[in-house]
Amino acid sequence: MSTPAPNLGAPHPGVTSELAPADGLIAETSAAAAPGKKRKRGFGVTFWLATVWLVVVLICAVFANLLPVKDPLVPDVLNKLAYPGPEHWLGTDGLGRDTLARLVHGARVSVTISVTAVAIGMVVGGFIGIIAGFFRGKLETVLMTIINIILAFPALVLLLVLLAFVGRSLVVISLIVGFLSIPIYTRVARATTLAVAEREFVRASRTMGAKNSRVLAREILPNVVLPVAAFGLVAMGVVIVLEGTLAFLGLSVQQPAPTWGGMIFDGKRYLSEAPHVVLIPSIAMFLTVLSLNLVGDSLRTRFDVRGSNL
Amino acid sequence: MYVLRRLPSLIATLLAVSILTFLMTSLLPGDPALQILGAENATPEAIAAVRAELSLDDPLPVRYLHWIGDALTGDFGRSYRTNEPVSQAIVERLPVTAEIGLLAIVIALAIAIPVGMLSAYRAGTRTDKVISSTSFGLLAVPNFMVAILLILIFAVWLGVLPATGWVNFTDNPVQNLRSALLPALSLAIAEMAVYTRLLRTDMIATLQQDFVTMARVKGVSNRRILFRHALRPSSFSLLTVAGVQVGAIIGGSVVIETLFAVPGVGRLLLEAVLVRDLLMVQGVALVIAVSYVVVNFTVDILYSYLDPRISHGRSAARV
Numbered sequence: 131m132s133t134p135a136p137n138l139g140a141p142h143p144g145v146t147s148e149l150a151p152a153d154g155l156i157a158e159t160s161a162a163a164a165p166g167k168k169r170k171r172g173f174g175v176t177f178w179l180a181t182v183w184l185v186v187v188l189i190c191a192v193f194a195n196l197l198p199v200k201d202p203l204v205p206d207v208l209n210k211l212a213y214p215g216p217e218h219w220l221g222t223d224g225l226g227r228d229t230l231a232r233l234v235h236g237a238r239v240s241v242t243i244s245v246t247a248v249a250i251g252m253v254v255g256g257f258i259g260i261i262a263g264f265f266r267g268k269l270e271t272v273l274m275t276i277i278n279i280i281l282a283f284p285a286l287v288l289l290l291v292l293l294a295f296v297g298r299s300l301v302v303i304s305l306i307v308g309f310l311s312i313p314i315y316t317r318v319a320r321a322t323t324l325a326v327a328e329r330e331f332v333r334a335s336r337t338m339g340a341k342n343s344r345v346l347a348r349e350i351l352p353n354v355v356l357p358v359a360a361f362g363l364v365a366m367g368v369v370i371v372l373e374g375t376l377a378f379l380g381l382s383v384q385q386p387a388p389t390w391g392g393m394i395f396d397g398k399r400y401l402s403e404a405p406h407v408v409l410i411p412s413i414a415m416f417l418t419v420l421s422l423n424l425v426g427d428s429l430r431t432r433f434d435v436r437g438s439n440l
Numbered sequence: 441m442y443v444l445r446r447l448p449s450l451i452a453t454l455l456a457v458s459i460l461t462f463l464m465t466s467l468l469p470g471d472p473a474l475q476i477l478g479a480e481n482a483t484p485e486a487i488a489a490v491r492a493e494l495s496l497d498d499p500l501p502v503r504y505l506h507w508i509g510d511a512l513t514g515d516f517g518r519s520y521r522t523n524e525p526v527s528q529a530i531v532e533r534l535p536v537t538a539e540i541g542l543l544a545i546v547i548a549l550a551i552a553i554p555v556g557m558l559s560a561y562r563a564g565t566r567t568d569k570v571i572s573s574t575s576f577g578l579l580a581v582p583n584f585m586v587a588i589l590l591i592l593i594f595a596v597w598l599g600v601l602p603a604t605g606w607v608n609f610t611d612n613p614v615q616n617l618r619s620a621l622l623p624a625l626s627l628a629i630a631e632m633a634v635y636t637r638l639l640r641t642d643m644i645a646t647l648q649q650d651f652v653t654m655a656r657v658k659g660v661s662n663r664r665i666l667f668r669h670a671l672r673p674s675s676f677s678l679l680t681v682a683g684v685q686v687g688a689i690i691g692g693s694v695v696i697e698t699l700f701a702v703p704g705v706g707r708l709l710l711e712a713v714l715v716r717d718l719l720m721v722q723g724v725a726l727v728i729a730v731s732y733v734v735v736n737f738t739v740d741i742l743y744s745y746l747d748p749r750i751s752h753g754r755s756a757a758r759v
C-alpha cells in the first residue's frame with residue numbers, strides 16, 4: 131500500500147541556528163525548516179481545493195439518487211464509447227452507459243467502504259493502541275505481538291483469502307477492510323499515547339489525584355484523537371485504492387453496480403480505441419486519493435505532538 | 441551474535457504466521473468437500489468420503505500438526521482443480537514474482553536515492569519543491585492505474601514493449617527483460633515516491649549534524665559529503681521501510697501479474713482464491729507470508745551491519 135511514509139526522524143531542532151551562513155550545504159538545508167513553520171499558520175490554496183473536491187465527492191455519494199444525472203445502469207445503445215459532449219458530459223462506456231452518472235453513483239461505494247472501514251479501524255485500533263501505550267507492561271507486549279503477527283501478512287493477501295471464503299457484499303468488504311486496518315491504527319495510537327503520557331499536563335493531572343480512567347478520558351484521549359483522525363484521512367485514500375484493486379480483480383461489489391475500480395477495469399479493454407473510458411474514472415480516483423492525502427497530511431503536521439516516530 | 445539473538449523471535453513469528461494461515465482458511469464458512477465435489481455430486485456419502493480423505497473431521501490442532509508437518513517437508517497437498525501438487529505450482533511461479541519484485545525495488549532505489557539526495561541537498565528550493573510535490577502526487581496513483589497508463593503509452597501508442605505475456609529467462613533473456621519491464625515499472629513508481637520522501641527527510645536531518653559541518657570545515661567536497669558521509673546514516677529508515685514495502689510489492693503483484701498475464705505467485709493466489717482451491721490458497725499464502733517475514737528479518741540483520749550501535753544494544757533513538 132502506498133501510504134505516505136511517516137515522517138521518520140524529523141529535522142533536529144536547534145542545531146542550525148549557530149552555524150555560519152557562509153556554509154553553503156548547511157545553510158541550504160536549514161532553510162528546510164522554514165516551510166514547516168509556514169504551514170502551521172494557515173492551510174494553503176491546495177488544502178482548500180482538496181477539501182472542496184472531497185465535499186463534492188461526499189455530496190455525490192450521499193445524494194446520488196437526487197442529483198440530475200442519467201441512470202447509471204441504462205445503456206444508450208447508439209452512443210457506445212462516446213466522447214465527452216453535450217449529450218453525455220463525460221462520455222459513455224462500452225455498453226453506452228453514462229460515465230458521469232456512473233462516477234456519481236460509484237462514489238457511493240467508495241465513500242461507504244472507506245468511511246465504514248476507517249471508522250472500524252480507528253475505533254477498535256485506536257482503543258487497543260491507547261490501552262497498550264497507557265498501561266505498558268505485559269498487556270502491551272501481548273497486544274503488540276498479536277498486532278505484529280497480523281502485520282506480518284501482506285494486507286492484500288489476507289484480504290483476498292478472507293473475501294474468497296466470506297463473500298463480497300458492500301457490508302462484508304467494509305468490515306473485512308476495517309478489521310485488517312486495525313493494526314495500523316493501533317500502532318499510530320500507541321505511539322501517540324506514549325508521547326502524550328510523558329507530557330507535563332498528564333503528570334499534573336496524576337499529581338492532583340486523578341484516576342487512570344479520568345487521565346485516559348480527559349487528558350490522553352483528546353490528544354490522541356486528532357492525530358489518529360488525520361491519519362485516518364490518509365488511510366481512507368488507501369481504502370479507496372484497495373476497493374479499486376478488488377474491483378479490478380473482479381472481487382468487489384457485484385456488477386452492474388458502478389464502482390470506480392470496476393469502471394477502470396471495464397474500460398481497460400477499450401484502451402486503444404477509447405482511452406477516455408479508463409482515464410476519466412482514473413482521474414476521479416486519483417484526485418480523491420490525492421485530496422485525502424493532502425488534507426490528512428496537512429492536519430497531521432498541525433496536530434503532530436512528537437515528530438511522528440512510528 | 442546478533443543473528444542468533446534474534447533467531448527465537450523469528451521462529452516464534454513464523455510459527456504464529458503458519459497458525460494464522462491455517463486458522464484463516466480452516467475456520468471460514470464453506471465446506472471444502474462440497475467445493476471439491478460440486479453441488480450436483482454432493483451426496484452425503486461422497487462428502488463423508490472426501491472429508492475422511494482430507495481428514496477434515498479431526499480436531500483442529502491435529503489437522504494443523506499434520507498440515508505443518510507435511511509443509512515442512514515441502515508437501516502442501518494437491519490442487520482440487522488441477523490435481524497439480526501445490527509445491528510444484530509454487531516453485532514454478534515464485535521466480536517470476538521474485539524477478540519482477542526485485543527489478544521493481546532496484547528501479548525504485550536507483551531513482552529514489554539520487555533524487556531524494558538532490559531534494560535534501562537543495563531543500564527549500566524550487567528543485568526540492570518540484571521533487572516533493574511530484575512524489576506526493578505519485579503516492580496517490582494506484583499501481584493498476586500506473587500499469588494501464590504504461591500499457592497505453594508503451595504498448596498501444598509507441599508499440600515498443602509487450603502489453604501482456606511472459607518469456608522465461610532461460611528461453612530468451614532479452615525478451616524476458618522486455619516482458620518484465622512494464623510490470624516492474626508499475627510496481628516501482630509508488631515505491632519510488634515512498635523512498636524519495638523518506639530519504640529526503642532523513643538526509644535533511646543528517647546534513648544538520650556536527651560531523652557534516654566538520655567535513656565541510658575540512659574542505660571535503662559536497663559530492664563526497666553526500667555519498668560517503670551522509671548517505672549511510674540517512675539510509676536506516678529507508679532500509680526498514682524498503683523491507684516493509686516488500687509486502688506492498690507482494691500485494692501489488694497480485695494485481696500486476698493478473699493485468700499483464702504474467703505467471704507468478706500473485707496470479708496463482710488470485711486464481712486459487714476465485715475457485716476456492718483451499719490447499720492451494722493455504723500453501724501460497726503460507727509461502728508469501730513466510731517470505732515476507734524472512735525478508736524483514738534479513739533487513740533487520742542488515743540494519744545492524746549498517747548501524748553497529750544496534751547489535752551492541754544501544755539502538756539509535758529513531759526506529
